[in-house]
Amino acid sequence: MPEAQPTPALPTIGILGAGKVGTVLSRLLLAAGYRVLIAGSGSPTKIALIIDVLAPGAVPLSADEVARDADIVILALPLGKYRSIPAEQLAGKLVIDAMNYWWEIDGHRADLSDPRTSTSELIQSFLPDSRVVKAFNHMGYHDLDEGPRPEGTPGRKAIGIAGDYDADLTAAAALVNAAGFDPVRVGTLRDSILLEPGSELFGANLPAEGVQDAATRFPETARGREVAAARADADEDEDEDAA
Amino acid sequence: MPTTPIEFGLNSFGDVPTDGSRTLSDAETVRLVVEEAKKAEAVGLDVFSLGEHYREGYVDSATPVLLAGIATATERIRLGTAVTVLSTNDPVRLYNEFSTLDALSNGRAQLVLGRASQTQSFPLFGYNLEDYETLFEEKLDLFMKLQREMPVTWEGTVRAPLVEQTLHPTMRPGGIPTWIGVGGSPNSVIRAARYGLPLMLAIIGGEPHRFAGHVDLYHRALDQFGLPRQPVGQHALGLIADTDEEAAETWWHSWQPLITMMGRERGFYPPTRERYELELATGALFVGSPETVAQKIVRMTKELQISRFDLKYDIGGLPVDARARTIELFGTKVAPRVRELLAAEGDEPQHDEHASHDLYRIGSTHA
Numbered sequence: 001m002p003e004a005q006p007t008p009a010l011p012t013i014g015i016l017g018a019g020k021v022g023t024v025l026s027r028l029l030l031a032a033g034y035r036v037l038i039a040g041s042g043s044p045t046k047i048a049l050i051i052d053v054l055a056p057g058a059v060p061l062s063a064d065e066v067a068r069d070a071d072i073v074i075l076a077l078p079l080g081k082y083r084s085i086p087a088e089q090l091a092g093k094l095v096i097d098a099m100n101y102w103w104e105i106d107g108h109r110a111d112l113s114d115p116r117t118s119t120s121e122l123i124q125s126f127l128p129d130s131r132v133v134k135a136f137n138h139m140g141y142h143d144l145d146e147g148p149r150p151e152g153t154p155g156r157k158a159i160g161i162a163g164d165y166d167a168d169l170t171a172a173a174a175l176v177n178a179a180g181f182d183p184v185r186v187g188t189l190r191d192s193i194l195l196e197p198g199s200e201l202f203g204a205n206l207p208a209e210g211v212q213d214a215a216t217r218f219p220e221t222a223r224g225r226e227v228a229a230a231r232a233d234a235d236e237d238e239d240e241d242a243a
Numbered sequence: 244m245p246t247t248p249i250e251f252g253l254n255s256f257g258d259v260p261t262d263g264s265r266t267l268s269d270a271e272t273v274r275l276v277v278e279e280a281k282k283a284e285a286v287g288l289d290v291f292s293l294g295e296h297y298r299e300g301y302v303d304s305a306t307p308v309l310l311a312g313i314a315t316a317t318e319r320i321r322l323g324t325a326v327t328v329l330s331t332n333d334p335v336r337l338y339n340e341f342s343t344l345d346a347l348s349n350g351r352a353q354l355v356l357g358r359a360s361q362t363q364s365f366p367l368f369g370y371n372l373e374d375y376e377t378l379f380e381e382k383l384d385l386f387m388k389l390q391r392e393m394p395v396t397w398e399g400t401v402r403a404p405l406v407e408q409t410l411h412p413t414m415r416p417g418g419i420p421t422w423i424g425v426g427g428s429p430n431s432v433i434r435a436a437r438y439g440l441p442l443m444l445a446i447i448g449g450e451p452h453r454f455a456g457h458v459d460l461y462h463r464a465l466d467q468f469g470l471p472r473q474p475v476g477q478h479a480l481g482l483i484a485d486t487d488e489e490a491a492e493t494w495w496h497s498w499q500p501l502i503t504m505m506g507r508e509r510g511f512y513p514p515t516r517e518r519y520e521l522e523l524a525t526g527a528l529f530v531g532s533p534e535t536v537a538q539k540i541v542r543m544t545k546e547l548q549i550s551r552f553d554l555k556y557d558i559g560g561l562p563v564d565a566r567a568r569t570i571e572l573f574g575t576k577v578a579p580r581v582r583e584l585l586a587a588e589g590d591e592p593q594h595d596e597h598a599s600h601d602l603y604r605i606g607s608t609h610a
Contacts, residue, residue: 023429049467050429050433050460053460146450205518
């Protein structure tokens with residue numbers, strides 16, 4: 001029998017965004033024993049009181065500092081502001097995209113509602129030197145707040161995750177599990193559109209089986225067909241361009 | 244002298260109701276809202292507030308006009324908003340409207356300023372949603388200056404500058420009670436505290452106790468700014484009927500299609516009946532018999548330290564009779580029952596001795 005390995009130190013988590021989702025995720029991960037660094041849109045002093053009350057224990061820093069000092073960074077800012085993300089400092093890191101296109105906050109944006117591209121693919125292209133995984137986006141922040149349960153609890157709610165690399169999905173799954181939810185792999189970053197607004201899973205607060213089922217039947221839903229058609233057209237255009 | 248430990252308000256968005264198989268016209272709904280406000284006063288409620296929406300199924304677009312009509316048809320009930328979309332209003336025009344309403348109603352006007360969850364007013368009046376923060380921040384600054392320190396000299400990016408400007412009719416000293424409506428954004432809570440304005444929590448989904456942290460944040464922020472405690476209120480949706488079952492069925496009939504439509508617009512799937520039942524049991528919906536709703540409100544006074552509870556009693560397609568019954572039961576059964584329960588527990592909010600007076604002084608001291 002091999003000797004017990006010492007538990008490797010938990011990664012430090014950075015959270016960009018100190019709003020509804022950012023503060024809830026901070027609380028969940030602090031409760032799980034992680035060191036959490038968090039940034040709002042301005043200087044850390046602006047969010048010091050918010051963090052002290054709503055996520056005590058998290059460390060308010062600037063966005064640059066959070067991106068630089070954290071091992072894994074969660075994006076919880078309004079999607080429309082993604083260009084403010086400090087891309088350079090995130091190079092080489094796992095970045096978890098919890099953002100959604102919400103036109104009432106972001107304004108109507110064609111670039112964020114194009115069915116041919118998932119918004120996480122957009123983020124991945126903005127962060128070419130990072131590895132992006134979609135997670136924590138489809139569950140409403142109040143369900144995130146109310147839903148965490150220890151692993152193995154019957155009826156434990158699940159969170160769908162999507163990404164392109166197995167190791168990154170494993171790391172994201174560990175975070176989701178630590179936060180109090182069953183992680184369910186639903187596909188690649190391109191597939192992550194099935195976790196976005198307009199898809200059945202968006203807003204879903206279901207156990208693992210329910211998340212899995214909804215992901216499986218996505219292609220048959222109206223939204224799934226719309227996405228498939230738009231992507232098929234795009235591929236055709238590309239073929240024509242190539243020819 | 245005993246004072247009211249908790250205030251009760253009704254909120255209407257001017258939702259168009261049904262009467263039997265018929266849907267009322269917009270004009271009929273406008274007149275109905277005035278009648279409902281009169282009824283609210285008759286059953287002893289404290290405040291009647293109207294929203295501001297610009298879409299089919301809602302007739303509350305000209306809020307101050309409708310409130311003025313109610314002002315001349317009532318004598319005692321206070322008249323407010325739920326909420327005024329400050330970002331797409333001109334603060335000067337807003338001041339004029341509400342100083343006039345306050346004069347007309349003999350000092351009964353008040354406001355809740357916020358973002359609102361509907362955004363039709365942005366394109367309608369030529370604003371960009373992306374500018375929301377700047378619009379709200381600058382306009383709140385100007386509106387509070389107008390209320391607190393006339394004449395006003397002001398310059399910003401969202402409207403023409405003012406130089407030594409005085410407006411008429413002038414408001415009472417310090418302005419009218421002005422609340423900030425928040426939907427969960429911690430930054431908005433801090434903003435309300437920074438201006439020393441009371442906080443209205445719009446809680447329309449999930450378990451309300453989630454907002455306890457926001458109330459704590461609000462109090463801590465007021466302390467940090469060196470400002471005195473201000474009231475916290477709650478805006479919620481609901482319906483009161485004679486039995487829990489009747490209330491649940493009647494509400495579901497209108498709520499389900501409404502949420503389904505909103506889901507289509509925003510990209511989420513409609514709620515299941517199971518989810519609905521959960522909202523009734525532990526969530527944000529105040530749907531039930533008078534006793535059920537009263538018990539739930541009492542819980543809110545503890546979990547969220549609220550001293551004002553506003554019930555939005557109309558949602559699209561609800562029968563006029565169900566609306567009337569809600570208003571009646573809210574005033575005659577729920578409000579007295581909540582007060583009775585609070586008195587019995589000797590657990591009334593501590594700041595009430597002066598709360599209702601404070602409402603008239605809010606804003607006067609910390610410009």
